[in-house]
Amino acid sequence: MADRRPPVAAAVLLLHGGRETGLGPPPPGPLNLPALRMRPFARAVIRATRDGPVDVVVRDVRYGHLGWNGSREDALHDAVRALDGVRREFGEVPVVLVGHSMGARAALRAAGHPLVRGVVGLAPWCPPGDPVTQLADRDVVLLHSTRDRVTSPQASQSLATRARRAGARSCLVTIRASDHAMLRRASAWHTMTAGLVRGLLGLSALPAPVDTALHLPLGAPASDGTLDYDGLLGRGDATAGRRS
Numbered sequence: 621m622a623d624r625r626p627p628v629a630a631a632v633l634l635l636h637g638g639r640e641t642g643l644g645p646p647p648p649g650p651l652n653l654p655a656l657r658m659r660p661f662a663r664a665v666i667r668a669t670r671d672g673p674v675d676v677v678v679r680d681v682r683y684g685h686l687g688w689n690g691s692r693e694d695a696l697h698d699a700v701r702a703l704d705g706v707r708r709e710f711g712e713v714p715v716v717l718v719g720h721s722m723g724a725r726a727a728l729r730a731a732g733h734p735l736v737r738g739v740v741g742l743a744p745w746c747p748p749g750d751p752v753t754q755l756a757d758r759d760v761v762l763l764h765s766t767r768d769r770v771t772s773p774q775a776s777q778s779l780a781t782r783a784r785r786a787g788a789r790s791c792l793v794t795i796r797a798s799d800h801a802m803l804r805r806a807s808a809w810h811t812m813t814a815g816l817v818r819g820l821l822g823l824s825a826l827p828a829p830v831d832t833a834l835h836l837p838l839g840a841p842a843s844d845g846t847l848d849y850d851g852l853l854g855r856g857d858a859t860a861g862r863r864s
Contacts, residue, residue, distance in 0.1 A: 628710045630705050630821050631664050631735075633702055635681045635723030638695060641753035642686030646841045654682065657801065661718060662744075668814035671791070672823040677710070681723070688722055688745075695726035703733045716820045718813060721745050721771060721800070724762075731758050738820035740813055743800050745771045746779040756787030759820050759834055763812060763849075765798035781842040791833035791845045791850070796824070810848055827857035 636812030637654040638646070646652050662678055669676040681702040685694040699717070706715060714737040719727035731739050732754030739755075741762040760783055764773040776792050783790040793812065798805040819826030826834070829852060833845050 626675050628677045628713060630676045630713050631706045631715045632817055633681050633715060633717050634662055634680045635699060635717065635719035635727050637721030637723050638683060639687040641689055643689060644686050646683055646686055658720060661760060664810040664814040665817050668818050669823060690850050695722055696729045699726045699730035700733060703730060703735050707735055714821060716817050720797055731755050740816050742802060743768055743771050744776055746775040752783040752786045755783040758788050760790040761816050761830060762792045763795060764792060765795050767798060768800045770800035777842050777846055780845055784836060784845060785838050789834035791830060791847060793847045793849050793850045812849060827852055829857055
């Protein structure tokens with residue numbers, strides 16, 4: 621029987637974490653722990669998008685090097701190459717980037733690519749000098765544990781605020797009692813990310829407080845754009861509902 625699946629109409633690219641420096645290649649297979657950490661996110665996103673009205677492809681971004689490596693910005697270039705590959709294969713389809721730590725930094729930096737509709741940054745690495753102008757007209761939702769000891773939730777809040785002032789629709793969702801590796805309260809990370817991806821691709825509504833935060837005025841204070849995951853749970857808004 622002929623395959624009657626519709627053509628790919630959107631894509632999600634997953635970018636795992638890495639190191640500040642490291643010119644060697646990532647280890648293969650199960651030895652690459654940052655890549656393994658993203659597998660549950662891939663499964664959650666696939667489940668969340670497979671029954672939608674359009675076909676969504678979910679792929680990992682492959683890195684050539686372990687680290688960001690200063691001005692080399694290796695992970696950024698890998699992300700851009702992956703986006704160019706999506707364009708060659710599927711055409712001008714909307715893309716949501718989901719990145720963790722160094723991968724989130726790469727996703728944020730690559731968001732100026734014409735295909736990118738939004739970014740979900742998980743415990744992102746947000747150095748204060750990183751640019752934000754490329755995030756204009758993009759949806760940017762950062763998730764960060766309040767107990768992260770590797771990357772800074774305060775830096776994520778600052779970047780979300782700077783991005784809003786540069787014309788992005790941005791906000792931060794904090795997750796209490798978790799960690800940088802997203803192992804504690806893992807289901808919260810997976811569920812929230814999958815719902816955000818659906819919402820950013822227009823397959824369902826975003827949680828109402830997230831949608832409100834994404835439409836704050838440019839000069840809104842950082843506190844207005846910072847949401848608490850448990851507060852969303854209490855409202856029943858932690859995951860996006862399907863549109864009728």
